[in-house]
Amino acid sequence: MPKLKTRKAAAKRFRVTGSGKKIVRRKAYKNHLLNHKSSEQKRRRLSQTALVSEQDEPNVRLMLPYL
Numbered sequence: 165m166p167k168l169k170t171r172k173a174a175a176k177r178f179r180v181t182g183s184g185k186k187i188v189r190r191k192a193y194k195n196h197l198l199n200h201k202s203s204e205q206k207r208r209r210l211s212q213t214a215l216v217s218e219q220d221e222p223n224v225r226l227m228l229p230y231l
Contacts, residue, residue, distance in 0.1 A: 174227035178216065187216040187224050187231070 179188045194210040216224055
């Protein structure tokens with residue numbers, strides 16, 4: 165069986181939790197156009213990590229076979 169390739173774009177965006185059961189991602193909307201967003205929104209809500217939804221998790225695992 166040949167080795168599987170990792171999608172490098174996905175490897176930069178997703179990590180696995182300590183238990184290895186869930187996948188973690190960054191939240192969107194914190195790259196640009198930040199002037200009109202409140203400091204609280206940027207600091208508290210958008211800086212936190214989030215879990216990948218259960219529906220999307222199989223697709224992410226296919227992109228990252230050695231996760």
